[in-house]
Amino acid sequence: MKLQKNIQTIAKNTLLQEAEAVKKVADFIDGDFEDVVTNIFGMKGRLIITGIGKSAIVANKIVATLNSTGTPSIFMHAADAIHGDLGMIQADDYVLCISKSGNTEEIKVLIPLIKRLGAKVIGMVSSIDCYVAKHADFVIKAIVSKEADPNNLAPTTSTTVQMAMGDALAICLLEARGFSAQDFAKYHPGGALGKQLYLKVDDIYPKNELPVISQDELVKASILVISKKRLGAAAIVNDEKELVGIFTDGDLRRMLEKHDDFSNLTIGEVMTSNPKTIEKGEYAIRALNEMREYDINQLIVTEGKKVIGFLHISDLINEGIV
Structure with a gap:
């Protein structure tokens, strides 16, 4: 000792x-x-x-x-x-x-x-x-x-x-x-550091499915869409195709705890409003930082008010920047 x-x-x-x-x-x-x-x-x-x-x-x-x-x-x-x-x-x-x-x-x-x-x-x-x-x-x-x-x-x-x-x-x-950071990226194109400096959201999200559901859609049909797209979530849009919410596995659990019968519920009634998003063109490292800050696994990629893609934490892990 x-x-x-x-x-x-x-x-x-x-x-x-x-x-x-x-x-x-x-x-x-x-x-x-x-x-x-x-x-x-x-x-x-x-x-x-x-x-x-x-x-x-x-x-x-x-x-x-x-x-x-x-x-x-x-x-x-x-x-x-x-x-x-x-x-x-x-x-x-x-x-x-x-x-x-x-x-x-x-x-x-x-x-x-x-x-x-x-x-x-x-x-x-x-x-x-x-x-x-x-x-x-x-x-x-x-x-x-x-x-x-x-x-x-x-x-x-x-x-x-x-x-x-x-x-x-x-x-x-x-x-x-x-x-600048962009100059630094020119000399560090490989590895996690390089990807943090040059990899953008646009380089990743097109590879993913895009589950988008109208807020008036019934929950039962919505769950089938989410299951088929295999992202564990869906973006919810209004009649103008503008983002109004997100429905995730967590929302599904909360709905089942609250409702014994959801046959007539619309997805808009049980979704999470004002979901976290990332704009097209942003760096992937910013998406990672937002996921960490809000303790979430996915972000909806937007262009203005329009939904154009999904980014999941597993995408960032696979790219090696986590």
Whole structure:
């Protein structure tokens, strides 16, 4: 039991220490950081991000985030750069060198070579009193005082801060580009996330049956229509074919509890008025959110006051956005 409590304490202290470091590094968002964003936004070339060890892993993550938010980026491992990969750098490019110490040998060798090619160097470092900070054209201050590791050796807090600064950079560039949800969808067409961003109600409802019943229709005949269409519900319309209600399995149960004889009842007498609807052209994710908000399994798809389709929760599950 004592060991379990110790583990929980260690884990909580680690998270709190890293959270505090991210909070403190916000104080180093200054004019230098703004210059970095402005120059990357206006560059004619590409952004190449490099590092070694854990910083290389962070660099890969930042590259992925930038690419998915509209800033073309390339990863270059610092060790590979000085063994041939340097050829990917062009004069119009900017190279972001990530290094905690700013004194790593591979990075120290790399920076003069980058400058010789005419590219600009951005340093992301944990100390401004280092080789990278002194020789880079721009500096991002990812400053941390201590790692979460009790020996202050394993890159933990420093890599967390580096990734956070990378996110800050990506979001600033996203805002500068006016990058929209539709733009985001272009780069994420697959999986649940992509479908949430581009799948529309119109892509789904035409596959379903369309049970529509006049409000003057007798319940018995209506139930046969609902059973045949296999959606467990029907849209109820008036003489002008405008939506006035819905009849579901729940309405059927409530009717049976209330009426022993329903042979002369019309569907309009037992329907639920003012049903929840979704307009044609809306995104499917909005339909999902409405179903969750109102705890219902289906929505009637409308075009103005006209019923044009049904959307069921199972449709959204099958599409993979739930």
